[in-house]
Amino acid sequence: MKHIYILLIAIVHYLPLSAQHVFPTAADQPVWHLTTQGMNGNGQATTYIARDTQACGHTWNVAQQYFTTANGQNSNTWIIGYYREEGERVYFRQNLNCGDREYLMYDFLLETGDSVWVGIPGLSALSDTMLMEVTNTYFSCVLGVERKNIVVSGILPAIFVLDIEITMHWIEGIGAAGVHYQHPIYSGACFEDNLCETSYQLNCLETSAGVVYGYSGSPCLLPDFRRIHVDVNAPDNFSNGFSWSTAFRDLQDAIAVATAGDTILVAQGTYYPTDDTDREKRFLLKNGVVILGGFNATECLTSQRDPILYETILSGDIGVPGDSTDNSFHVLFTLGTDSTTVLDGFTITRGQAIHPDGNAYSGHLDRGGGMYVGTIATLPHANPRIRNCRFIYNVGKNGGAMYCDGTADGRSADPILENCTFEYNRAPSAGGAIYKKGISHPERAFAVRNCNFGYNRSTQVGGAIYFFDGGNANTFLNTNFYHNTAISSGGAIFLETPFEGSLTKIRNCSFTDNIGNSGAAFMIIFTGFYPNDSGVHSLKIDQTTFKRNWGLNDTGGAFIIYNTGNNRCYTAFKHCTFIQNYSVFEGGAIYFHNGSNSTGNLEVDYCRFSGNESPLGGAASIYLRGFQGGGTPRPIKSTLMVKNTEFSFNDGTIGLVNGFLGVADALVQNCTFYRNGGFPIAKNWSGNFNDSTYYNKMEVSNSVFWEPEAPIGRIFYNGTLASSTLHDYNLHHNLISAPDCNLPGGDIACGDGNIFATWPMFLDTLNNNFRVAACSPAINAGTNEGLDTILTDLEGNPRILDSLVDMGAYERHGYRIDSVSIAAVSCAGGSDGNVFLGLTGNEPYQYGWETTTGQSGTGVENLPAGDYHFSVTDALGCSDTVAVQLSAPEAIEAAFSIANASAFNVADGSIALDQISGGTPPYRFLWNTGDTSTTLGGLLPGWYELAILDANDCERLLPVEVSFTNATSAPDETWQLQVAPNPIEAGQRLRVWQAGEVATEIMISLLDAQGRPIQAFFLNSSEKYLDTDVLVAGVYWLRWRRPDGHSGGVKLVVL
Secondary structure, three states: OOOEEOOEEOOOOOOOOOOOOOOOOHHHOOEEEEEEEEOOOOEEEEEEEEEEEEEOOEEEEEEEEEEEEOOOOEOOOEEEEEEEEEOOEEEEEOOOOOOOOEEEEEEOOOOOOOEEEEEOOOOOOOOOEEEEEEEEEEEEEEOOEEEEEEEEEEEEOOOOOOOEEEEEEEEOOOEEEEEOOOOOOHHHOOOOHHHHOEEEEEEEEEEOOEEEEEOOOOOOOOHHHOEEEEOOOOOOOOOOOOOHHHOEOOHHHHHHHOOOOOEEEEEOEEEOOOOOOOOOOOEEEOOOOEEEEEEOOOOOOHHHOOOOOOOEEEEOOOOOOOOHHHOOOOOEEEEOOOOOOEEEOOEEEOOEEOOOOHHHOOOHHHEOOOEEEEOEOOEOEEOOEEEOOEEEOOEEOEOOOEEEEOOOOOOEEOOEEEOOEEEOOEEOOEOOOEEEEOOOOOOOOEEEEOOEEEOOEEOOOOOOEEEEOOOEEEEEEOOEEEOOEEEEEOOOEEEEEOOOOEEEEEEOOEEEOOEEEEOOOEEEEEOOOOOOOOOOEEEEEEOOEEEOOEEOOOOOOOEEEEEOOOOEEEEEEEOOEEEOOEEOOOOOOEEEEEOOOOEEEEEEEOOEEEOOEOOOOOOOOEEEEEOOOOOOOOOEEEEEEEEOOEEEOOOOOEEEEOOOOEEEEEEEEOOEEEOOOOOOEEEOOOOOOOOOOOEEEEEEEOOEEEOOOOOHHHHEEOOOOOOOOOOOEEEEOOEEOOOOOOOOOHHHHEOOOOEEOOOOOEEEHHHOEEEEOOOOOOOOOOOOOOOOOOOEOOOOOEOOOOOOOOOOOOOOOOOOEEEEEEEOOOOOOOOOEEEEEEEOOOOOOEEEEEEOOOOEEEOOOOEOOEEEEEEEEOOOOOEEEEEEEEOOOOOOEEEEEEEOEOOOOOOOEEEEEEEEEOOOOOOEEEEOOOOOOOEEEEEOOEEEEEEEEOOOOOEEEEEEEEOEOOOOOOOOOOOEEEEEOOOEOOOOEEEEEEEOOOOOOEEEEEEEOOOOEEEEEEEOOOEEEEEOOOOOOEEEEEEEEOOOOOEEEEEEEEO
């Protein structure tokens, strides 16, 4: 249906403005740049809104304009009108005289076929309005914003010539910007040469947010705001990259014209660096240029793209398809670009950085098949941002997918890698996926976030990533490494640094199924020589999982640290998990090598080690070795702390070797050990040790050891089986499966609080649950000394719950009935009482009870009142008892005052409830008469029944009888009216007879308990039989009256 809007309006109260602007306001500081043509020459016009004002009950934007001539002279500025925005409409007025009219200038609610009157007070002398018909509506992308477009046409009446057809193109948020007339405040502008001497063409619109409109080639469409489109499948016609319809077909064309601030939008498809066979051609990432892939060539907003659905491939497979030897050396190349340079949403593949001259060549052409990140003296830092990209099937002698070319003396190449995947890349030398050379920038880390590295391979070191001369800070966050292989060391990552200090952080990552000769997940080596202890290397690994990493022919299955050459190294693993890692020699999970004149600190907190193997070396979980190299012996200082950690089914857990002239101190605190092979803990001891410069000491406290196959001398191995000792061990407050400490040195080693040969009552060892039962001997059996920094247990519970810390990695309350509450029996004589017990054991529980009256049973529900003694046993046999009194209210009782009726047929009896006791107030009352009060009056003789209900809906039914007083004159005492049987079952025949002198004409009426007549008859003989089929159970009265005036009654009960 077509609609016609009358837009010449009176001044009325308008609705509040919409929150969504359809036209710029003074707050946006809009400036429209227009080209002018007219009788007075050509030039430029500038229309702008610098302020607003209050008038006529609204806020009006003040539209001002000035001209600039072709020779650069500016005219005076004048006000061309005022406008306001109301929802989807824009209204205009020529002045602020509230008696004058205001006009509709734009209405973006219109659809095709609608008609509307718009104001044109500055355009025609014949009329100040014009009827416009909407010929088309659609949405278009305007500099990255989707805007509604409305095309309107109308006839402008003219004075001297024929009527003129006018067409305008309205763009939401811009104004009139196309076809014939292009002034945003067209209601206040004059267009036609023969009438107004000037016409306009809108070039662009700038606001406080930047350029929001500009036609192709507009002088104010600056590079900072340019979007360049690329579509390999675009029509082979005019291409300028301004829109999808005029997109470049070759990405290189877009890169060639892009400058800093530009964004290149690339549609799905495969793009090659060149269409010839020049292997040195590549895509260049320019500084400040953003390149986005994943479009389908229809989007307006960058948020509409989908790089997974619309894969955009940058391929180096030039030349013969499938022949890698003629592929591009690099698919991508960048030099000294900063973080404003972005590559986002691409698959980078088939780069081949293998130079034909082999080892005779050394340069960038054999580095980084997928991408080369370079630096030079004049551009010393590179920090481009690479997001949402996949690097697959790239090859480079060093750095199959990426090479970062920094130096050891100040140049840094630190691309920011976010949400990227590196798979199936290969390096014949080092760094299967990435080879990073040189330091990171001193003010920022080399960062890898939310990435995946899988199935990458190097022939030497660093199956996924190799750091050469790495230094400063490196960060890995939420990143997964899987199935990477290094033929030498560092199956996933190899980091080598010669510097005096560095920081490496690994958080919430995973290393799974990686393979290397040693350090299958991560290997780091410090090769510098810094005798003055001027720096420190820190490794912080948190919330990371290492699983099934294999060191095939050396030490350190998952993680290996080589601290050599007078370095200081601090390494901390917290909240980590090591499962089924393997090395042939020591340290299936962690190996720490502390070299001569070096200081090494290894801390392991809140971790789990399970199923790690070292078949030829032992200590499959953690091995810290002090090693004295050749030459003059120099001191070695090693420190190991292991806290709140669980070890199960490992081939040994902790190994500590101090090295010649080395000192080693270890503290093992609040840990749990279960079946960890023949030598769960091992260190060395020598008779040449002293207490200051040459020793190996280990303190173990608050820990649980269940190693039933190992005697005490193998649980705590001291270097030799031939003569086991416990020298330099300090064992106190531990639960140990061995029977005693009966070894040389044991009297000193074994201090207070040890518990021997006692099952710790683990919850479920078959399912690797090594928490202990609530009644375990390990509960509240430790010492609180030295726990100042241990605030929680392995699961994050408070480390001390009761008065003393538990032994082992887990804390819990000792078994007890922690709280008791009851739900009393609701009614006297009932059995709905419940007992609620707060328990600290493990479900399910078994409840047993006895009462003081000798009853017994199970359960805690539906119990009668009484004094109980409960015994509660949990799933592991822990038990506790408690006495409970389960109460019930007294039975409901009531006392009544009854006034009998004056005669059996007179309703003047009454009942009053005098007293009530028992039950649970408040009470409710319901008589069989339907009354709910405590008194009844006007009663006939009979039985009445009261139901009393208390707050628990307990009910007591009480019958109450109202009798009557017989007549003062009575018949012959020998005469009686009798009935039988009484009571009588309904349906039986009732015999009514006279006893004594038989009288005639005796009137008998049968009444119910409320005195209502049911049947009447005369008794003229000695007896009569009545049928009772119609009688319901209840009380009835047989009222009689003799001819001599005497009367009376007999009560009858029907069952």
